[in-house]
Amino acid sequence: MKGLTRKEELIMLSILNLQRDAYLIAITDHLSKITGKRVSLTSVHLPLSRLEKQDLIESEFGEATAIRGGRRKKIYKVTKMGFEELNEYKRITDMLWTNYSMLSVQKE
Amino acid sequence: MDELLNAIGPEGIDKVKKSKIPPKFLETFLQALLSIKDRESLLGDFNEMYVRISNKGGVIRALCWYFFHIFKLIPAYVESKIYWSLIMIKNYLKTAVRNLKNDKVYSVINISGLAIGMACTILILLWVQYELSFDRFHNNAGRIYRVSAHYHDPDDFGRYLPGPLAAYLKEGYPEILDATSYKPMTMKLTVDNRSFFSQGSYVEPSFLKIFSFPLLKGDAETIFLDPYSIVITDELAKKFFGQENPVGKTMTFMGVDVKVTGVIKNIPKNSHLQFDFLVPYEIGFYSMRIWSNNSVFSYVKLAEHADSHAVSQKISDVAKKHRQNCNYDLFLHPLAKIHLYALGGGGQITYVYIFTIMAVFVLLIASINFMNLSTARAEKRFKEIGVKKVLGSSRPQLIKQFLSESILHSFIALFLALFLAALLIPSVNSILNTPLKLNFSLMWICSFIGIALLTGVFSGSYPALYLSGFRPLAVLKGPFGSRSKVRSRATILRKALVVMQFSLSIFFIIGILVITRQMNYIRTINLGYDKDYLVVVKTSGELRKNIQVIKNELLENPSILNATVSMMSLVDWESAVTDRHLSWTGKSGEYSFMMGQNFVDYDFLDTLKLQMAQGRFFSREFLSDPREACVVNEAAVKAMRMDEPLGKKFYINAGTDSERSKTIIGVVKDFNTQSLHKEIRPFWWEFTNSGSYLCLKLQGRSTSASLKFIENKIKEFIPDDPFSYYFLDDKLNSLYQTEQLTRSLTRYITFLAVFISCLGLFGLASFSVERRTKEIGIRKVLGSSSSQVVLLLTKEFTKWVLMANVLAWPAAYFAVNLWLKNFAFKTAISVWIFLLAAGLSLLIALITVSFQSIRAATANPVDSLRYE
Numbered sequence: 011m012k013g014l015t016r017k018e019e020l021i022m023l024s025i026l027n028l029q030r031d032a033y034l035i036a037i038t039d040h041l042s043k044i045t046g047k048r049v050s051l052t053s054v055h056l057p058l059s060r061l062e063k064q065d066l067i068e069s070e071f072g073e074a075t076a077i078r079g080g081r082r083k084k085i086y087k088v089t090k091m092g093f094e095e096l097n098e099y100k101r102i103t104d105m106l107w108t109n110y111s112m113l114s115v116q117k118e
Numbered sequence: 119m120d121e122l123l124n125a126i127g128p129e130g131i132d133k134v135k136k137s138k139i140p141p142k143f144l145e146t147f148l149q150a151l152l153s154i155k156d157r158e159s160l161l162g163d164f165n166e167m168y169v170r171i172s173n174k175g176g177v178i179r180a181l182c183w184y185f186f187h188i189f190k191l192i193p194a195y196v197e198s199k200i201y202w203s204l205i206m207i208k209n210y211l212k213t214a215v216r217n218l219k220n221d222k223v224y225s226v227i228n229i230s231g232l233a234i235g236m237a238c239t240i241l242i243l244l245w246v247q248y249e250l251s252f253d254r255f256h257n258n259a260g261r262i263y264r265v266s267a268h269y270h271d272p273d274d275f276g277r278y279l280p281g282p283l284a285a286y287l288k289e290g291y292p293e294i295l296d297a298t299s300y301k302p303m304t305m306k307l308t309v310d311n312r313s314f315f316s317q318g319s320y321v322e323p324s325f326l327k328i329f330s331f332p333l334l335k336g337d338a339e340t341i342f343l344d345p346y347s348i349v350i351t352d353e354l355a356k357k358f359f360g361q362e363n364p365v366g367k368t369m370t371f372m373g374v375d376v377k378v379t380g381v382i383k384n385i386p387k388n389s390h391l392q393f394d395f396l397v398p399y400e401i402g403f404y405s406m407r408i409w410s411n412n413s414v415f416s417y418v419k420l421a422e423h424a425d426s427h428a429v430s431q432k433i434s435d436v437a438k439k440h441r442q443n444c445n446y447d448l449f450l451h452p453l454a455k456i457h458l459y460a461l462g463g464g465g466q467i468t469y470v471y472i473f474t475i476m477a478v479f480v481l482l483i484a485s486i487n488f489m490n491l492s493t494a495r496a497e498k499r500f501k502e503i504g505v506k507k508v509l510g511s512s513r514p515q516l517i518k519q520f521l522s523e524s525i526l527h528s529f530i531a532l533f534l535a536l537f538l539a540a541l542l543i544p545s546v547n548s549i550l551n552t553p554l555k556l557n558f559s560l561m562w563i564c565s566f567i568g569i570a571l572l573t574g575v576f577s578g579s580y581p582a583l584y585l586s587g588f589r590p591l592a593v594l595k596g597p598f599g600s601r602s603k604v605r606s607r608a609t610i611l612r613k614a615l616v617v618m619q620f621s622l623s624i625f626f627i628i629g630i631l632v633i634t635r636q637m638n639y640i641r642t643i644n645l646g647y648d649k650d651y652l653v654v655v656k657t658s659g660e661l662r663k664n665i666q667v668i669k670n671e672l673l674e675n676p677s678i679l680n681a682t683v684s685m686m687s688l689v690d691w692e693s694a695v696t697d698r699h700l701s702w703t704g705k706s707g708e709y710s711f712m713m714g715q716n717f718v719d720y721d722f723l724d725t726l727k728l729q730m731a732q733g734r735f736f737s738r739e740f741l742s743d744p745r746e747a748c749v750v751n752e753a754a755v756k757a758m759r760m761d762e763p764l765g766k767k768f769y770i771n772a773g774t775d776s777e778r779s780k781t782i783i784g785v786v787k788d789f790n791t792q793s794l795h796k797e798i799r800p801f802w803w804e805f806t807n808s809g810s811y812l813c814l815k816l817q818g819r820s821t822s823a824s825l826k827f828i829e830n831k832i833k834e835f836i837p838d839d840p841f842s843y844y845f846l847d848d849k850l851n852s853l854y855q856t857e858q859l860t861r862s863l864t865r866y867i868t869f870l871a872v873f874i875s876c877l878g879l880f881g882l883a884s885f886s887v888e889r890r891t892k893e894i895g896i897r898k899v900l901g902s903s904s905s906q907v908v909l910l911l912t913k914e915f916t917k918w919v920l921m922a923n924v925l926a927w928p929a930a931y932f933a934v935n936l937w938l939k940n941f942a943f944k945t946a947i948s949v950w951i952f953l954l955a956a957g958l959s960l961l962i963a964l965i966t967v968s969f970q971s972i973r974a975a976t977a978n979p980v981d982s983l984r985y986e
Contacts, residue, residue, distance in 0.1 A: 033159070033163070034159070034160070034163045035163050035166055035167060051163065051167065051187070052187070052190060055156075055160070059156070071158075071159070074162075075166075077165065077166050077169050077170075078162035078163070078165045078166050079139060079140075079145075079161070079162065079165040081158050081159065081161050081162030081165065082158060082159060082162065083159060083162060083163075084156070084158075084159030084160075
């Protein structure tokens with residue numbers, strides 16, 4: 011376990027959701043749509059570079075479009091390690107939720 | 119999921135118009151803020167967002183958004199910049215310290231050279247600051263002027279003016295707020311039978327209002343209400359009264375009782391006015407109150423915003439209004455310039471300039487050492503630089519690396535220099551008679567750091583630029599190829615630097631040789647009289663009537679060979695000056711020159727061992743001599759344009775009631791009692807039997823016993839008379855104080871310059887020998903003898919030093935000539951001085967180099983060739 015923050019977890023999940031075209035702006039937009047709150051570019055960019063440093067995600071250059079002034083996108087992908095990490099988190103969260111629901115059933 | 123994707127994906131690509139692109143300059147700015155790694159994609163992202171926002175909400179909003187994000191990026195950018203540059207500086211310093219330890223000889227040579235140079239510079243700066251601080255401590259320093267006189271034919275300047283001038287100026291000119299006369303004199307002060315000769319002055323009450331000499335006791339307003347009052351300095355108060363409060367005590371001054379009304383703080387050394395006591399001007403002599411006598415200084419304080427030039431113009435003819443035959447104009451000389459600028463040009467400021475330049479030169483020589491040695495050592499560091507470059511060091515980084523190395527050196531040198539300066543200051547103070555001390559005020563700390571930084575950056579700049587400019591491939595490829603080209607260029611520069619360094623040293627050597635020669639010349643020149651063991655005793659006026667009796671009793675002592683009485687001191691020209699009140703047989707038209715006068719007795723000629731050119735001196739055989747005769751010197755004859763001076767009439771105070779008519783009975787051969795800066799001036803002598811100066815010729819041995827005898831004899835007549843005397847020798851030497859100062863300073867600086875140059879040469883020789891170790895080995899194996907090898911190695915350096923000589927000679931000739939212009943009597947600048955300087959420099963250079971070359975030449979070739 012690398013110790014992901016909630017934000018990092020959400021970002022990685024967004025990358026998974028977006029599949030092919032997961033670059034900075036797409037991820038930001040996705041997050042704000044899902045959470046219903048405004049998300050700034052910087053608050054996404056920093057976790058992204060941190061995750062990349064930890065090898066949980068990787069990046070490659072994508073297409074260059076006119077709207078980007080002819081510059082290439084940096085497209086992120088979740089690595090195998092990152093995917094395992096996410097699963098681990100999910101397992102723990104699920105387990106905790108299951109435990110809780112079992113407890114509440116018992117109480118009733 | 120697809121739905122989501124469609125909503126988010128890059129929309130409206132085709133809709134993008136040219137105008138929707140963020141402004142170019144903002145983008146460039148943003149680019150600089152972003153790290154290289156993410157630059158491209160982030161710029162793209164920003165671009166996309168910009169286009170999107172401007173499509174939705176307009177260009178203005180997009181621009182605002184863009185700006186906002188740039189601002190948000192700045193703190194992080196600055197933070198990371200500082201963080202990384204600190205890390206790099208740490209790294210630079212670490213490398214620098216390692217290099218410093220690695221090559222100890224090199225570091226020691228470098229740092230000690232720099233330290234000596236800096237210590238020298240610091241000392242000179244302290245002195246310069248002291249010289250420039252003269253008289254600036256007065257609150258109104260900028261508004262105080264000394265009235266001075268500009269004489270016409272002969273063109274000359276004077277400070278002594280008529281006594282009533284100050285009061286007249288104050289009354290007549292609204293621009294002049296305050297004025298005071300200042301009449302300095304040395305007088306006897308007595309308290310309870312204890313007497314001292316002290317330096318004092320007659321001043322007007324406004325003196326303390328013009329000048330800010332703080333009063334410790336007493337009130338400036340009331341101090342001179344009573345004319346019989348005196349203000350003394352703290353030092354004098356301690357001397358007479360110890361710890362007691364001196365105010366209200368009585369002192370005897372010129373035979374009258376005066377009351378101490380105030381105590382003044384000791385006069386700082388950087389004041390041109392120096393006195394132990396002040397007395398009111400009112401109780402001064404008659405001569406201080408008439409327009410026809412020039413004997414006092416006048417100081418004025420101008421109103422604020424008054425134009426000193428305009429006032430100078432206004433007052434220029436004041437003296438002419440009040441007396442006939444006045445051949446001078448008045449003008450104002452600013453207080454702050456009195457010490458530094460002599461009237462009519464020159465003065466102490468010349469020395470300030472000369473020594474500032476010298477300080478820069480010495481620092482330059484030390485910096486050249488550093489440059490030279492670093493470039494020489496560069497060959498050792500080629501690999502280091504190459505590897506660094508290959509590993510991605512940028513050129514600015516390498517430059518920073520070398521600069522931090524040189525700055526580290528210069529800061530270590532600075533600390534050593536401060537230590538050295540602190541050690542040297544006491545001896546410098548005793549040589550220069552100054553109260554210098556190391557001062558750690560903010561200004562000085564800044565200038566110390568400034569010096570170190572400047573030296574560091576200057577001396578590091580060349581090696582930094584030179585070493586960082588190599589192409590890594592060329593550097594790493596090995597000793598052949600393009601590196602040798604680089605090397606040869608560096609060698610030429612190194613040679614040029616050494617030549618320059620040695621030129622400066624030779625310049626100094628020639629300077630000190632000429633100065634020493636001129637000073638020796640002054641000391642040994644035939645002055646026209648025998649100045650050895652001549653002691654001049656000043657007695658107080660009370661002895662006047664008995665002076666011949668004392669003289670005769672003194673002569674009974676066999677160690678006192680001869681004695682004469684005179685009215686005025688022999689050396690003092692200023693007190694003997696009179697202007698244009700003279701006439702003589704055959705005087706026609708305008709002459710206007712200054713003539714000195716003195717009154718002496720019969721033994722004047724024999725005591726000083728003077729020669730007569732014509733006629734005779736005063737003689738006891740001619741009873742009319744005291745009344746009718748006068749004697750002149752050759753210069754006077756020339757000035758009066760007389761062909762046959764003997765028997766001619768000579769009138770003093772011509773055309774006035776007090777006219778004295780004399781006959782010239784003899785002409786004394788010119789002799790020089792003045793500074794040799796000036797030509798011998800015209801003089802005349804009249805006879806007197808009384809006077810306050812006794813000039814005695816002592817036997818060479820036991821002068822102190824003779825002095826004791828003289829003192830006791832005088833005490834027999836006046837018990838409380840303070841004994842004051844000087845040897846004519848010393849007095850004459852004191853006329854050359856600045857020259858002596860120049861000599862001692864130049865001597866030290868020359869020594870330092872030569873020493874630092876030698877350090878540099880030593881280092882350079884060791885590098886060049888090291889580089890040629892293999893060559894020397896092979897030469898020896900092939901049958902070359904040790905002496906041949908030494909010759910080979912020293913030949914190169916000899917060539918440089920000779921070249922330096924050729925460069926230094928013209929500059930030195932010019933400078934030395936300029937200095938000698940100050941003297942009316944000067945030595946010739948002969949060729950041998952230049953040859954001697956050349957020889958000396960060559961000898962010094964050879965000795966320095968020979969250490970290295972002999973070691974290399976006598977080494978066993980096997981050692982140098984074994985490893986290949």
